[in-house]
Amino acid sequence: MATRSQHRETTEAAIVSAGLRLLAEGGADELTVRGLARELHLVPSALYRYVTNRDDLLSLLLTHAYSDLADTIQAAHDAVPDEDIEGRWRAFAFTLRSWSLAHRHEWLLIQRSVVAGPRPFGEHTFRLHRLLLRLGADAEASGLRPTVCPPTPTPVMPGLPDLLTASGASVSEQTVLAGLAGWHLLDGVLYTELLQLAGAELMDPDAYYAAMVSATEILVLGRR
Incomplete structure (x- = not known):
C-alpha cells in the first residue's frame, strides 16, 4: 500500500x-x-x-521547471571529465539552449518569474550557480584567470563572499564576473531566438548560438 x-x-x-x-x-x-x-x-x-490558488500552481510548476533545467544541465556537465574545463562550459552552454528549445513554455514561465521581481535563492535556483562556481574554481586551479574589468577599490559584487560561503567554493570575483557575463550573454541569445526579437530573422539560430558560445569562452576561459 x-x-x-x-x-x-x-x-x-x-x-x-x-x-x-x-x-x-x-x-x-x-x-x-x-x-x-x-x-x-x-x-x-x-x-x-x-x-x-493560481499562484500556488505557478509556484509548483516553476519549481519543477527550475529543477528539471538544473537536473538536465548537471547531468550533461557531469558527463564531461573534470579536467576538461572547456568541455564542461560547453556542456552547460549547449544544454541550456537544448532544454530551453524543448521546454519553451517552462522557459517562458521562468522568464516571467524573473521579470516579476527578484526572488531569493532557493535550492532549485542555486544549483546552477553552485555548478558554475565549482567550474570557476576548477578553472582557476588549472591556471585559467579571466579578467573582465580593471581592479576597483571596492568589490563589484559585495554579496559574493556570502554566496561563496554558502556554496563552499573558493573563487575570485573576476572569475565569477566572467562566468556571469557568459551566462547573461547566452540568456540574451535565447531571448532573441525564443521570443523572435528584432534581428532574429538575420541569423541561423544554430550557427549563431555556437558563435556566441565561442565568444563566451573568451570571457569565461580568458582565451583568445
Missing part, C-alpha cells in the same frame, strides 16, 4: 503534468485551479491541499 508521502508525490506529479499541458495549450494566463481540476477530472476542493 502506498504511503501518504508516496501518494502526495504521485498526486503532485499528476498536477505538474496536467499543469504543463495547460501551460502549453494556453500559456500562464490561462492556468487556474478550476481548469486544472477539470483536466484531472476532479473537483477543485480535492486539490486544495496541494494548490489553493
Whole structure:
C-alpha cells in the first residue's frame, strides 16, 4: 500500500503534468485551479491541499521547471571529465539552449518569474550557480584567470563572499564576473531566438548560438 508521502508525490506529479499541458495549450494566463481540476477530472476542493490558488500552481510548476533545467544541465556537465574545463562550459552552454528549445513554455514561465521581481535563492535556483562556481574554481586551479574589468577599490559584487560561503567554493570575483557575463550573454541569445526579437530573422539560430558560445569562452576561459 502506498504511503501518504508516496501518494502526495504521485498526486503532485499528476498536477505538474496536467499543469504543463495547460501551460502549453494556453500559456500562464490561462492556468487556474478550476481548469486544472477539470483536466484531472476532479473537483477543485480535492486539490486544495496541494494548490489553493493560481499562484500556488505557478509556484509548483516553476519549481519543477527550475529543477528539471538544473537536473538536465548537471547531468550533461557531469558527463564531461573534470579536467576538461572547456568541455564542461560547453556542456552547460549547449544544454541550456537544448532544454530551453524543448521546454519553451517552462522557459517562458521562468522568464516571467524573473521579470516579476527578484526572488531569493532557493535550492532549485542555486544549483546552477553552485555548478558554475565549482567550474570557476576548477578553472582557476588549472591556471585559467579571466579578467573582465580593471581592479576597483571596492568589490563589484559585495554579496559574493556570502554566496561563496554558502556554496563552499573558493573563487575570485573576476572569475565569477566572467562566468556571469557568459551566462547573461547566452540568456540574451535565447531571448532573441525564443521570443523572435528584432534581428532574429538575420541569423541561423544554430550557427549563431555556437558563435556566441565561442565568444563566451573568451570571457569565461580568458582565451583568445
